[in-house]
Amino acid sequence: MAETVTTPTHPVTPSTILAAELSELVELVDAVPVLDSAIKERLRRTRDLARGLDPYLEQCSTPESPALAALAARTRAEQWTDRSLVSGSGPLEQEMLSGHVEGQTLKFLVHMTRARRVLDIGMFTGYSALAMAEALPDDGEVVACEVDPYVADVARQCFSESPAGARIRVEVGPALTTVLRLEGPFDLVFIDADKTGYLDYFHYLIGSGLLAQHGVIAVDNTLLQGEPYTDHGARSTNGQAIADFNRAVANDSRVEQVLLPLRDGVTLIRRKGSD
Numbered sequence: 001m002a003e004t005v006t007t008p009t010h011p012v013t014p015s016t017i018l019a020a021e022l023s024e025l026v027e028l029v030d031a032v033p034v035l036d037s038a039i040k041e042r043l044r045r046t047r048d049l050a051r052g053l054d055p056y057l058e059q060c061s062t063p064e065s066p067a068l069a070a071l072a073a074r075t076r077a078e079q080w081t082d083r084s085l086v087s088g089s090g091p092l093e094q095e096m097l098s099g100h101v102e103g104q105t106l107k108f109l110v111h112m113t114r115a116r117r118v119l120d121i122g123m124f125t126g127y128s129a130l131a132m133a134e135a136l137p138d139d140g141e142v143v144a145c146e147v148d149p150y151v152a153d154v155a156r157q158c159f160s161e162s163p164a165g166a167r168i169r170v171e172v173g174p175a176l177t178t179v180l181r182l183e184g185p186f187d188l189v190f191i192d193a194d195k196t197g198y199l200d201y202f203h204y205l206i207g208s209g210l211l212a213q214h215g216v217i218a219v220d221n222t223l224l225q226g227e228p229y230t231d232h233g234a235r236s237t238n239g240q241a242i243a244d245f246n247r248a249v250a251n252d253s254r255v256e257q258v259l260l261p262l263r264d265g266v267t268l269i270r271r272k273g274s275d
């Protein structure tokens with residue numbers, strides 16, 4: 001089993017938010033002397049179930065390559081608070097990085113779909129792009145779209161230190177503009193950029209020749225920290241965008257899909273009858 005575990009600085013997925021909430025509850029309840037010890041013990045077991053999940057997934061998954069580990073370390077070392085998104089859609093933070101288990105899942109998708117051409121929409125420092133590039137054959141290609149020139153430069157530096165990095169072509173600019181001038185087909189597309197743009201990316205990919213007939217789309221953050229399925233006050237703009245996206249995909253008769261509770265949610269989409 002792998003020994004290294006990636007610890008986010010703050011919880012950004014339903015399971016890590018749940019674990020953090022339960023950890024706080026355990027502390028609160030432990031401070032109440034009159035409370036039944038059996039109740040305290042049950043709460044501790046519940047916390048451990050939530051808190052142990054992500055580290056265990058990491059331990060049981062094939063370790064990331066040295067190049068991916070270096071890219072993740074480089075991303076953690078950056079002072080993201082000093083920068084804000086050129087697109088104005090929000091601050092950059094190290095938690096944007098998809099990371100070990102999701103990267104390993106993307107590698108599996110490349111292998112399983114026998115992909116040769118991959119489109120990465122929302123590259124950040126390049127973790128997903130490099131993970132998928134590592135799984136491609138030598139003549140395969142990842143086209144990676146990123147709006148922020150600074151993070152694109154960080155990604156390029158990381159790619160230059162890995163043989164698989166030579167398979168990645170970086171396109172800087174708003175992804176919706178970039179995809180309009182790209183030539184298809186792509187066998188696999190990973191959508192992980194501005195959440196309010198997800199429906200546009202999806203409609204363009206399905207409606208155009210950009211996605212291969214047998215192609216698969218993987219979409220990140222479709223659980224958006226639980227916002228689409230919880231009702232605790234007003235949703236954020238991104239939470240509403242993801243709720244709308246999930247409903248639109250579920251109602252679209254052209255496709256079939258599954259939402260996997262991996263990290264912040266990953267939805268896999270394919271055209272119906274495209275065997």
Ligand SMILES: C[S@@+](CC[C@H](N)C(=O)[O-])C[C@H]1O[C@@H](n2cnc3c(N)ncnc32)[C@H](O)[C@@H]1O
Nearest residue numbers: 096097098122124127128146147174175193194
């Ligand atoms: C969640 S991060 C991507 C994480 C990345 N896939 C990974 O594996 O580490 C989202 C990225 O999308 C970029 N982005 C936001 N809006 C965009 C747009 N309209 N076009 C292209 N990139 C965009 C952001 O600058 C950010 O770097």
